[in-house]
Amino acid sequence: MENKDNATLNMNRRKFLGYLGTGTAALAAASAGLGTLAPVAEAANTADHLYGYDDVKLSPQAKPHAFFKPIMPTTEDDLVLADGFSYDVLAAYGDVINPKGDTFGFNCDFTIYFPINGSNERGLLWVNLEYINDNYMKEQYMPSFMQGTNLDTKRRYHQGGAVIEVYKDKNGTWKMDTSSKYARRLNGFTPFEIVGPARGSAAVGGATTAIGTWANCSGGMTLWNTLLSCEENFETQARRSNLPSEHYGWVIEVDPFDEKDENFKPRKHTALGRFNHENTCMGLTKSGRIAVYMGDDKQNACVYKYVSSGKFDAAKGKANSKLLEDGTLYVANFAQGRWVKLDAAAVAARVHASNFSVPNVLKMRDMTVETLREMFPVNATQADVMVNTHEAAIILGGTPTDRPEDLEISPFDNSIFIAHTNNAVHGNIHGHITRIFEKEDDLESMEFMFEIFAAGGRQSGFSAPDNLTFDSNANIWVVTDMSESNIGKGVYAWHGNNGLFVLPTHGQNEGEAFQFASGPKGSELTGPWFTTDEKTLFLSVQHPIENWPRRKGDTDPLPSVVAIKGFKGNNLGKGNQGNNFGKETKSNK
Numbered sequence: 001m002e003n004k005d006n007a008t009l010n011m012n013r014r015k016f017l018g019y020l021g022t023g024t025a026a027l028a029a030a031s032a033g034l035g036t037l038a039p040v041a042e043a044a045n046t047a048d049h050l051y052g053y054d055d056v057k058l059s060p061q062a063k064p065h066a067f068f069k070p071i072m073p074t075t076e077d078d079l080v081l082a083d084g085f086s087y088d089v090l091a092a093y094g095d096v097i098n099p100k101g102d103t104f105g106f107n108c109d110f111t112i113y114f115p116i117n118g119s120n121e122r123g124l125l126w127v128n129l130e131y132i133n134d135n136y137m138k139e140q141y142m143p144s145f146m147q148g149t150n151l152d153t154k155r156r157y158h159q160g161g162a163v164i165e166v167y168k169d170k171n172g173t174w175k176m177d178t179s180s181k182y183a184r185r186l187n188g189f190t191p192f193e194i195v196g197p198a199r200g201s202a203a204v205g206g207a208t209t210a211i212g213t214w215a216n217c218s219g220g221m222t223l224w225n226t227l228l229s230c231e232e233n234f235e236t237q238a239r240r241s242n243l244p245s246e247h248y249g250w251v252i253e254v255d256p257f258d259e260k261d262e263n264f265k266p267r268k269h270t271a272l273g274r275f276n277h278e279n280t281c282m283g284l285t286k287s288g289r290i291a292v293y294m295g296d297d298k299q300n301a302c303v304y305k306y307v308s309s310g311k312f313d314a315a316k317g318k319a320n321s322k323l324l325e326d327g328t329l330y331v332a333n334f335a336q337g338r339w340v341k342l343d344a345a346a347v348a349a350r351v352h353a354s355n356f357s358v359p360n361v362l363k364m365r366d367m368t369v370e371t372l373r374e375m376f377p378v379n380a381t382q383a384d385v386m387v388n389t390h391e392a393a394i395i396l397g398g399t400p401t402d403r404p405e406d407l408e409i410s411p412f413d414n415s416i417f418i419a420h421t422n423n424a425v426h427g428n429i430h431g432h433i434t435r436i437f438e439k440e441d442d443l444e445s446m447e448f449m450f451e452i453f454a455a456g457g458r459q460s461g462f463s464a465p466d467n468l469t470f471d472s473n474a475n476i477w478v479v480t481d482m483s484e485s486n487i488g489k490g491v492y493a494w495h496g497n498n499g500l501f502v503l504p505t506h507g508q509n510e511g512e513a514f515q516f517a518s519g520p521k522g523s524e525l526t527g528p529w530f531t532t533d534e535k536t537l538f539l540s541v542q543h544p545i546e547n548w549p550r551r552k553g554d555t556d557p558l559p560s561v562v563a564i565k566g567f568k569g570n571n572l573g574k575g576n577q578g579n580n581f582g583k584e585t586k587s588n589k
Contacts, residue, residue, distance in 0.1 A: 045284035046409045047221045049113070049530045050472060067568065070514040073461075073496030075488050077546045080518040085566035088174040089549050090125070090166055090538075092560035094141030097164050097176065098183035101143040105129030105158040105187065106136060107559045108540040110218040110279065110467070110527040112227050113166075114256050120531040122167040124182055124256045125538060126227050127561050128216035128527065131237075132158045133543070136556060152241055156188025159214035159237070161229055163256045166563070174536065174563035181259055188212035188241070190266060192252060196325045198270035201383035203246060210247035210268055217297065218279035218406055218467055218527065219251075223290070223312060224320045226255045226264070230277035232297055246387050249274040251294070253321060269324045272306050273342075273389035278405040279467070283414065285444035288312055290323045293416055295404030296390060299423050300361045302398040303332040303407070304389075305339055307444055329389070331398035332436075332448075339446045340396050347392045348380040361400045362391060402428045408468045408476070410505065414441045417453065417505075419465040421481055429491065430456030430463040433478070433503075454503055454511045458494050461513045462501045469528045472570045474505045478513070479525040484545065487522065498524045500539070517564075520548035520557070527561075537564040 045051070068082035079087055091097065091104045109128035116123045137154045139147050146157055165180030177183075192210045194200075200208050217232035234248035251272045255264035272280070278297040285291050288311040294304045307330070308323040330339035350356060351372050358367050372395070375388050385392045394400065402423035409416050415437050422431040435453040439445040456463045466481035478501045486492045500517035504510050519525045522545030529538045541548070544557040 045223070046411050046414075047223045047282040048408070048411065048470065049532055049534075050411045050470065051221075051223070068502075068514075068516060070516070071518060073494065073499070073515065074518045075496050075521065076518065077521040077544075077548060079520060079541060079548070079562065081564065081566075082516050085516075085564055087539075087562040087564045089551065089560050089562050090174055090176050091127070091162070091164055092549060092551070092554075092558040093136065094558065095176070096143070096178055097162060097185070098178060098180060100184075101145065102162075102183070102185045103141060103143050104162055104164070105160065105185065106132045107542050108527070108561045109216065109542060110229065111529045111538040111540055111561060112219065112221055113529055113531055113538055114225065114227075115532065116165075120533040120535060123165070123531075124180075125164050125166045125561070126219075126229070126254070126256050127162050127164065127540065128219060128229055129159050129161055129187075130217055130542070131215060131233070138556075155237065156212060156214065156241060157185075158187070159216065160185065160187035160190065161213070161216050161254070162186075163254075168536075168563075172565070174565070182257060184259070184261075186213060186254060186261070186266060188214050188237070190261070193265050193267040194247070194270060195267045196270035196272075196386070197381075198274075198383040198386045201381065203381070203383040203387040204270075205244055205246065207244070207247060210250075211243065212241075212248075213252050213266075213268075214248070216252075217277070220280035220282055220292075222253070222282055222320070223284070223314070224316075224318050226253055226318060226321065228253055228269075228280045228282075230279055230294075232276045232278060234276075246274065249276065251277055251280055251324075253324070255318060264318055264321075267321070270383070270386045271325055271327055271329065273304060273329050273385075274387050275304075275390045276301070279407060281407050281409050281416070283409045283443050284312060286440075286442045287444055289444060290320075290327070291443035292324070293407040293409065295407050295418060297403055297405050297421070299403055299425055300364070300400035301390060301404065302393045303401060303404045303418060304393070305330045305332070305443075329386070330446075331393035331396065333397050334399040334401070334450060336397075337448050337450070339448070340393075340398060342385050342389065342392050342396065344376070344380045344382050344385045347376050347385055347395055348378055350395050351376045352378055359394050361394050367391065401434075402426060402431060405466050405481070406468045408470060409443070410474070410476075411470055412474050412505075414438060414443060417468055417476060419468055419478065421464050421466055422456070431465050432456055433465050433468075433476075453505075454513065460511075461495075461515065462499070463492060463495050464498075466524070467526055467528060469530065470505075471530065472534060475502050476505055477502055477516075477528050479528060479539075481524050481526075484522045484524075484543065497521060500525050500528065520544040521546050522557075523548070534570045535565070535567045537567065538562070539564060 095104045107130045109130045114124040165177040215234040216229045219229040238245045250268040258264045275296040290308040292306040308327040329342045403421040406419045418434040432455040433453045436450045439447040464481045480498045501513040524542045526540040
């Protein structure tokens with residue numbers, strides 16, 4: 001066995017393989033045994049809360065910041081935080097959000113904060129409203145203009161998304177401003193433009209407009225200050241409402257500052273494909289094009305990348321949205337480490353070949369040769385591929401994976417992190433986080449390498465990773481998504497309730513999970529998003545089952561979005577509490 005002194009001079013094999021996918025200079029330096037392999041990088045051009053923040057960089061001396069004392073797993077029925085942190089409830093299901101009387105919908109998920117006049121203490125918060133539980137559709141949670149309507153109408157109203165205006169008052173309490181001119185709902189009745197290759201095509205029934213959005217799970221932001229929201233499990237509501245299924249399952253784009261959605265009409269981007277979208281993450285390629293990474297949140301589904309044909313021009317502002325209408329969609333083949341172009345002609349040729357047989361993944365979904373040939377005729381168009389993206393991806397060699405949910409581009413080195421939540425069929429009950437290294441760090445590259453950055457289970461302390469976000473010290477924040485029926489039971493008992501964890505992505509604690517928060521009983525924590533100064537973290541608490549948040553007058557458990565306080569700002573833990581990673585303490589409410 002190599003002695004410890006020599007080991008410190010040699011590259012860890014896992015790191016070496018990772019650096020094969022990064023820039024040649026970094027690889028050369030690492031191969032020469034020049035010490036730490038921590039990346040040294042200026043902020044990448046990624047669309048997140050750190051975009052434009054000048055101090056996003058790492059040095060060889062950087063250490064994982066340690067600004068909180070990790071908590072122990074708990075089954076307490078509350079949002080439990082590390083010592084020194086507290087939360088304010090901003091909006092809960094049924095709360096009035098604007099002068100019109102619109103109410104906050106059910107099962108809040110993804111959040112994204114847009115500063116007003118650059119402020120970190122007043123801004124617009126977009127919140128996804130993913131799905132509705134019929135047992136909670138009581139008249140008390142309906143706006144007056146919705147009371148007495150039928151069940152389908154109520155269901156469609158409560159889903160979609162909400163723009164709310166939030167601010168911190170003079171006492172330091174975060175609140176919702178219900179007098180806001182911006183606050184509004186986009187839901188199952190909102191008209192959306194269909195844009196991109198499927199617009200007006202036979203694949204969407206010739207439609208140029210789709211009515212409504214729902215099943216909005218996670219999302220992302222653009223480099224031109226709009227939001228992207230993702231339609232995930234859309235099928236049931238489309239069937240219930242007798243609406244065309246092909247009008248749903250897309251990525252939508254909204255300008256939160258367009259008060260009446262008139263100047264920048266809400267749109268569905270068909271060039272990004274139709275599947276069970278979880279989120280998007282956007283960055284710039286070395287040539288200046290837009291790259292968007294996405295996951296299909298179901299078992300045995302794929303990871304995708306879209307690259308625009310045109311280049312980003314900051315001076316064009318929201319006109320850059322056109323970049324999401326004309327580009328190329330690729331699927332990841334992990335076995336070969338390459339991105340496969342989803343081309344209509346290639347799909348049609350494969351399906352209509354005399355020796356074609358249905359891939360096993362599609363057989364499990366009751367697909368037949370005849371079904372697929374009807375889906376992709378000999379003269380198939382890109383619209384056919386965009387509407388039936390999952391099938392096209394599998395046919396062309398996309399790798400079926402374990403529920404790829406959130407993806408995020410590291411602002412430090414352009415590596416891409418994927419939360420593979422789980423796949424019981426594969427025996428991967430706790431999931432894992434995958435890290436992709438594009439060749440030469442270029443998001444436009446067609447080749448990549450990857451590693452398992454962290455595996456869920458008792459050894460790591462988390463199970464079923466879901467939404468991800470970075471902070472300014474290269475820590476990745478991870479929420480978990482164990483099924484309510486599994487929480488506290490059997491092989492999941494050690495975990496306690498779903499929680500929020502922090503994993504350093506470099507340094508001595510790389511890949512280790514430290515628990516920052518635990519959700520109320522039965523709940524799932526979703527949509528973490530920091531203000532630009534990182535003094536506030538917005539977070540959604542979805543489907544609590546007992547009596548949280550227990551405000552005065554509350555009689556039901558209410559999904560709510562909260563603002564978490566107690567952070568010291570960018571580079572959160574510098575000089576704050578010393579290195580407390582790994583020192584567990586009692587939790588704080």
